[in-house]
Amino acid sequence: MCGIGGIFHSNPQQAIDSQLLVNMAAIQYHRGPDGFGYQALEGRGVGFCHARLSIIDLDENRARQPFVSQDKQVLMAHNGEFYDFQEIRAELTARGARFTSKSDSEILLHLYQREGLAATLPKLRGEFAFALYDSAEDAMYLVRDRFGVKPQYWTLTDEGVVFGSELKVLFAHPVVKRQFSAEGLYHQLMQTMVPGTTAFEGIHQVKPGYVVKIQRNTGTLAVSEWKYWDLDFPKKSERPTEWDENEHIDNIRTALLQAVEARMVADVPVGCYLSGGIDSCAILGLASAVSQNPVKAFTIGFDDARYDETPIATAMAEATDAQQDVMRLSGNELYGYLEQTLWHTERTVYNTLAVAKYLMSQHVNKVNYKVVMTGEGSDELFGGYPAFRRDMFLHGLEDMRPEDRAEWEALLQQSNELVQGAMLAKDQVDDEYLDEVVGFTPSCLQPWLACSPLVPALLHPEYRETLKDYQPGKAIAATLDKEQLEGRHALDKAQYVWIKTMLEGQILTWGGDRVDMANSMEARPAFLDHHLAAVAVQVPPELRIKGKIEKYVLREAMKGLLPEVLYKREKFAFMAPPAHTDDTKWQQMMKLADKYLSDEAIDAAGLLDKAGVQALFARHDQPETTVADKVQMDAIINHLLGVQILHHHFVATNVPQQAAARAEALGWRVC
Missing domain, CATH: 3.40.50.620 (HUPs)
Structure with a gap:
């Protein structure tokens, strides 16, 4: 387990700054404190870096990444774990492969060279994200595991593609833009992200179970993607x-x-x-x-x-x-x-x-x-969340007897009261775009869609104007694979949407x-x-x-x-107590609000509307505000604090300079 990063220039003759690669590794030192590595292929305009957490093969020199193939044609960096690697390793060795380490990561290099990416992916079991550059194709592949356990981000700049395990790895590169997108800011405040996106302008995620291919051709980069795995509930x-x-x-x-x-x-x-x-x-x-x-x-x-x-x-x-x-x-x-x-x-x-x-x-x-x-x-x-039970009742049990339906309704009313306003919406929310794709609006998305009408008043007027016609449900629905939803049971659909x-x-x-x-x-x-x-x-x-x-x-x-x-116990959603439930927590939240949600802080960041923020706090304190409403507003306040803190960490702070300082403090430098 570790962190990876890299650069792929549009112009193969543009030299790779090796110290920049080291800086990109250093800023994710927490992911891999046991050592670092970097490799750039001369004349190819490509370089990868790696920060290592040693778990399989503890010999740092032997297992150091990135790996380069013996013929110098393939460059590889891997984050995560491949299980069943011993069996694959033994099979490859019997076929003539020569391994230089005991690391599970190295099987990827040999599998790819012998069988190609399409044949390799079904054999990989585990949690992983990796990058491969193939000189023969002059192309780079970014791959993420089936459920998205391990992260993988990328962005296209004027110079080429920058990728990494965390956003700060990309931000360590001085040409990468560091600013919120309007849509990203909106979704940060309502909690649910659009799959494949982030809060920041031009920064993408490799979606779970996907391959992103960056093909270089006469100084230009063409980006494409394809899905190699999906959950695939039976019809x-x-x-x-x-x-x-x-x-x-x-x-x-x-x-x-x-x-x-x-x-x-x-x-x-x-x-x-x-x-x-x-x-x-x-x-x-x-x-x-x-x-x-x-x-x-x-x-x-x-x-x-x-x-x-x-x-x-x-x-x-x-x-x-x-x-x-x-x-x-x-x-x-x-x-x-x-x-x-x-x-x-x-x-x-x-x-x-x-x-x-x-x-x-x-x-x-x-x-x-x-x-x-x-x-x-x-x-x-296995259908454990209260939202699944609700969707099963509303959309999957059409033939239920009246007496059973009454019992279910009572159960839904009394169970999981602690998550009303967070994991369950206080009132039914229907979104026409999700209804069209899924057949109904999944209950797991309803509490966050219920926050959506509150968001515009909290946004800076410029963002509010930009987003005046924005439909978050439409954006989310557009990413869902209709073929994986058609003909499926309501519970299958609900689980599929939650997973995505x-x-x-x-x-x-x-x-x-x-x-x-x-x-x-x-x-x-x-x-x-x-x-x-x-x-x-x-x-x-x-x-x-x-x-x-x-x-x-x-x-x-x-x-x-x-x-x-x-x-015999009913499912209980594991979560921390909301701020309003305890005076100590509320006072701690208010300390952060004084720092990040003051008029001065809001003006400096230019993301939020002062009057809207003040109105939300005032409503929170009103005696008639229900517990479910307070849970919802606690969540929104957390998001308001969050966007201001993120702005401080990644926009107001000079991240490339921060990465360079981290590398210097660690003694990580080009050899």
């Missing part, structure tokens, strides 16, 4: 019927165990994140069964009992003889570290869970762990890689193994949510591992 008319309930349960158990076993492979200890949910408890249970030694289990505890899952997590740790390590947090920490956290997330956050995860990865690093397994992806594959929007844009960024790697800690989400996903999509909707039980098939598959209280 309702084509769903296989050969497996009964018990066979589906067995299939899930087997596939999840294999995914966990693959992710236990490392040359350093592997721990687990442990909350009170089925997901992380299942991972810990399987990891403990596989491991010969007690597994280290890291738990976040909150000072608000309504949000604290420590008691159930402790019960699971005791049941598996795990070594539990609990870190407790209060409002002082959750807002006290928001500025540092946003330097890493590079996007706004609606909930300070991002800060909690940042502080946890810091703690994991301090106790000398580099790798943990996590439970992300379980809710996405909220999973990649939120859970795997500010709740995953960015706050984990902020402290040089690699997270391995076993549920996002594509072999497991291929089994999970075959499970009928009525076994994902059976009656009123969400994630039914997973519960049954893991029944023998889980404490009874957890097996």
Whole structure:
């Protein structure tokens, strides 16, 4: 696990500044503190850099990236993990490949040279982002894993393409523009990003499961992309019927165990994140069964009992003889570290869970762990979120008996009250563009679409005018693959939309890689193994949510591992307490507001409208404001703080100078 970056000039004769490559590696030192590397191909106008976190093959000299092929034709830099690499390595060695390291990354170079990219991609199992330059084609490929666990950004400048694992890697290059786009600013304030975009002008993401190809031809660069993988739920008319309930349960158990076993492979200890949910408890249970030694289990505890899952997590740790390590947090920490956290997330956050995860990865690093397994992806594959239950009820159970419908309505009304205004909209929101593509407006997007009418009043008048006819639902809907939605069950559609929007844009960024790697800690989400996903999509909707039980098939598959209280427990969304729930948290938020949302700060950044911001705070304090409205406004205030902090970090600050200073302080320089 590490960080990568690089430059691909339009003019092959334009020399690569090697120290600039080193600076691009240095500014992402947190992703790879164990060493750095850089390579530029002479006369090709291309160079890559790499900051390394050593997990497989700890010999820095032997495993140093970027890798260059023996014939000097292919340049490669890789971030992430390839599982099953031992088997692939053995097969390639038998075919005559000569490896120079024990690193899992090197299999990519040999596979590509022998089989080409199209044949290589299906063989790669894991979480990864990589860049390949092929001299024979004079083309560069940027590739991202199937779910988007690992990040990959790129931009086209007057000189060529600049890419990297984080936005700050691109911003370290002096020709890369550092300013918000109007649409990007809008989506930062309403939380949900348009897939493939960022907050900043001209900065793109490689979409999950995609390849971006940059082809050079007589001094120009042509950019194209194609999808190499998708989740592919079966159509309702084509769903296989050969497996009964018990066979589906067995299939899930087997596939999840294999995914966990693959992710236990490392040359350093592997721990687990442990909350009170089925997901992380299942991972810990399987990891403990596989491991010969007690597994280290890291738990976040909150000072608000309504949000604290420590008691159930402790019960699971005791049941598996795990070594539990609990870190407790209060409002002082959750807002006290928001500025540092946003330097890493590079996007706004609606909930300070991002800060909690940042502080946890810091703690994991301090106790000398580099790798943990996590439970992300379980809710996405098995229908665990309250939004899925709502869509199943509204759009997937047309033949329900009246008495059952009344019971479901009561359940939806009372369950997950803590997430009203955040993960569930207070009132129904319908978007005509999403309705057209999906068939309905997925409940997972409704709380953020509900924020949309509030956004214009918060924007600087110039941005407000630019966006006066903007339709965020239309922009999101345009990125969804209609072929993957047509003919599918309502629950399949809801899960697919969440995976393409909220999973990649939120859970795997500010709740995953960015706050984990902020402290040089690699997270391995076993549920996002594509072999497991291929089994999970075959499970009928009525076994994902059976009656009123969400994630039914997973519960049954893991029944023998889980404490009874957890097996019977309803899904609870793991999140940090909102600011309004505690005076300490609110006062900490207001300290940041005094710094970043003052009239002077707003004028200096030129992003927001002072009157609109003041009106939002005034409405928040009104006695008639409901709890759900306060949850929504807490989220918007977090976003307002976020855009101002991002402006400070990446626009007002000279990032190229910052990167150069970081390299000098580290002693990272051209040899």
